[in-house]
Amino acid sequence: MQLGENISIAFLGLIDHKFRSFLTILGIIFGTASVIAMVAIGEGAKKQAIAKYQDLGVSNIIVRDKDLTDNELEEVRMKFSKGLSFADAKAIREILPGVISVAPQSEIKLDAKSGDRSSKSTVIGITPEILEVLNYTTEKGAFITTDQYDRQLKVAVLGATVARELFSYENPVGRSVKLGDQWFEVVGTMETKALFTETVGELASRDLNNDVYIPLSTFNKRIPKENQYASEINQLTVKLRNSDELIESAAVIRNIIDRHHFNNDDFSIIVPFELMKQEEKESRIYNFLLASIAAISLIVGGIGIMNIMLASILERTREIGIRRAIGGRKADILGQFLTEAVVLSISGGIIGVFLGVFLSVGITWITDIETSLTLYSIIIAFSFSVMVGITFGYLPAKRAANLKPIESIRHE
Amino acid sequence: MLIDIQNLKKDYLMGEFSVTALSEINLQINKNEFVAIMGPSGSGKSTLMNILGCLDTPTEGTYLFDNMDITQLDDDALSAIRNKHIGFIFQSFNLLPRMTALQNVELPLMYAGVEKDERLKMAKASLEKVGLGDRWRHKPSELSGGQRQRVAIARALVTKPGIILADEPTGALDSKSGIEIMEIFTQLYEEGHTVLIITHERDVAACANRILEIRDGMITNDTTNINTKIGELSLAN
Numbered sequence A: 001m002q003l004g005e006n007i008s009i010a011f012l013g014l015i016d017h018k019f020r021s022f023l024t025i026l027g028i029i030f031g032t033a034s035v036i037a038m039v040a041i042g043e044g045a046k047k048q049a050i051a052k053y054q055d056l057g058v059s060n061i062i063v064r065d066k067d068l069t070d071n072e073l074e075e076v077r078m079k080f081s082k083g084l085s086f087a088d089a090k091a092i093r094e095i096l097p098g099v100i101s102v103a104p105q106s107e108i109k110l111d112a113k114s115g116d117r118s119s120k121s122t123v124i125g126i127t128p129e130i131l132e133v134l135n136y137t138t139e140k141g142a143f144i145t146t147d148q149y150d151r152q153l154k155v156a157v158l159g160a161t162v163a164r165e166l167f168s169y170e171n172p173v174g175r176s177v178k179l180g181d182q183w184f185e186v187v188g189t190m191e192t193k194a195l196f197t198e199t200v201g202e203l204a205s206r207d208l209n210n211d212v213y214i215p216l217s218t219f220n221k222r223i224p225k226e227n228q229y230a231s232e233i234n235q236l237t238v239k240l241r242n243s244d245e246l247i248e249s250a251a252v253i254r255n256i257i258d259r260h261h262f263n264n265d266d267f268s269i270i271v272p273f274e275l276m277k278q279e280e281k282e283s284r285i286y287n288f289l290l291a292s293i294a295a296i297s298l299i300v301g302g303i304g305i306m307n308i309m310l311a312s313i314l315e316r317t318r319e320i321g322i323r324r325a326i327g328g329r330k331a332d333i334l335g336q337f338l339t340e341a342v343v344l345s346i347s348g349g350i351i352g353v354f355l356g357v358f359l360s361v362g363i364t365w366i367t368d369i370e371t372s373l374t375l376y377s378i379i380i381a382f383s384f385s386v387m388v389g390i391t392f393g394y395l396p397a398k399r400a401a402n403l404k405p406i407e408s409i410r411h412e
Numbered sequence B: 001m002l003i004d005i006q007n008l009k010k011d012y013l014m015g016e017f018s019v020t021a022l023s024e025i026n027l028q029i030n031k032n033e034f035v036a037i038m039g040p041s042g043s044g045k046s047t048l049m050n051i052l053g054c055l056d057t058p059t060e061g062t063y064l065f066d067n068m069d070i071t072q073l074d075d076d077a078l079s080a081i082r083n084k085h086i087g088f089i090f091q092s093f094n095l096l097p098r099m100t101a102l103q104n105v106e107l108p109l110m111y112a113g114v115e116k117d118e119r120l121k122m123a124k125a126s127l128e129k130v131g132l133g134d135r136w137r138h139k140p141s142e143l144s145g146g147q148r149q150r151v152a153i154a155r156a157l158v159t160k161p162g163i164i165l166a167d168e169p170t171g172a173l174d175s176k177s178g179i180e181i182m183e184i185f186t187q188l189y190e191e192g193h194t195v196l197i198i199t200h201e202r203d204v205a206a207c208a209n210r211i212l213e214i215r216d217g218m219i220t221n222d223t224t225n226i227n228t229k230i231g232e233l234s235l236a237n
């Protein structure tokens, strides 16, 4: 008997029992859908994680002051280290091969105020080089210019959250904000950036949208230091021509600064690209785990198919006997029931794919959890569901094929 | 010779006991015979017919069908013989309830690998032969008992089998439908078919040209019937 005919027989059999067929594939539907939704959630988390490293720059190396206690700070100062300084930046720029730019910055936590509104922010003093190392695009207005930097103007660019908290949806450009006890003119606002929810290396977790950027020159002149031991700057962002030599370059940088700081261990080096690769690897394991849990539900769905097929074969024993009596071979019966299982699981798989896509989109829509649908997850979920159907359909089909013709035709 | 059975024995194993359903059966049937098998309930008629129809296998003895040794064949070969050479008709019709008359008749051709167009033509011709050319769309539940049995006969005939085996084909029918069915069998016999029926009714057996009597699993009587009743009927017509 031809395959096409087997399929049409299987379809007839299944359409005759619409409701039962639907119940049979329910497990497959939910199994497939949950594999797709779970992977979409995992992929969404991964995408978000990667985005935050991209905000730090994948060909950048970050050098930061270590977070030291006052006592430790006093000790390293006694041992001649001045902490991070413009001299360090200059040394890196001159010695490190393949360097494009070095951007120093200082930062301090201050409340930004406008009228009676206030927003907790991190004020960051930057140099114009920042635009060479990071992709800082403003949403409104313009970023701080070299001219503004040179003239040590009191201008500020607000992070998206600060702008919203202080000015709601009005345009902040041209308005004034108070940082500490100093008034600044807002010249621009930043686009919303990916959330920084975890600590990245030595970078404490922070929301980049709470940043307020001002010229470093102004920062050093106008913003009081935290204490007498504070270093000249807090961070250096080094941009390299390519990301192939990040590890080697990081070692060179460590060497240079070690020498400048008289081997005091008062700074740390962060390579975002390396952290990103590591996180990617971790999230791959995490995704695999998520998918495996969902796959178990798919297997349970397969057991459902087996269960109901066994019952259906018992009920259709006489039909099997009749088919055998008029010349159906074992292989024909096996084929018929296996085809039923395959048709069932393919239908379940298709419905499951739609449900899974619907769920993934729905999750983002309702809960704000980012999901990311990928073709590979859909293909894997679908083929896995079909495989489960065939595997669990085989046993009942084999049993049907092996029924003795004479006994099954006598079956009441 | 179409069928040659030597020293056939059939035991059913019931746990520790074994019930002997047939023993010392020797039987030869030629092409174009019309044989009726009679005997009390439980005497082994159905058992014999199931073995003849390759649905069941004997415990001992040999069975040659068209010079093929049936006892030596594997399951696929037996299926092929049931498909091509044997037309089974049951007391309870045994049609597939969810299929139409036409689909039921088509089924053996499907297993024989006949193409769709050819299959439809043959199935329709077969239904016409039993007088149901206009009922092919109906499902078994929409047909009378006599019509259902005629669909079953059409299904048995459609592969042009060497022998037609009918186990009490009129057993579930009223006498009028029973006569109609017997007329079909007689016609088939007259066309050159080999027909074997099991019956409890003398008048039904009277249609055949040979009557076997079975008692306690053994053939006790084998008589030739010269004056077949339907033969008289057709003469009267």
Ligand SMILES: Nc1ncnc2c1ncn2[C@@H]1O[C@H](COP(=O)(O)OP(=O)(O)OP(=O)(O)O)[C@@H](O)[C@H]1O
Residues within 6 Å of the ligand: B012, B013, B014, B019, B020, B021, B039, B040, B041, B042, B043, B044, B045, B046, B047, B048
């Ligand atoms: N599957 C079976 N298992 C055990 N014993 C069986 C089986 N089939 C038939 N028998 C026994 O074999 C004997 C013959 O049974 P069979 O069905 O051939 O009788 P029969 O002549 O067709 O009777 P009836 O006229 O009632 O149909 C009976 O004693 C029956 O109980």
Ligand SMILES: [Mg+2]
Residues within 6 Å of the ligand: B045, B046, B047, B167
């Ligand atoms: Mg019987």
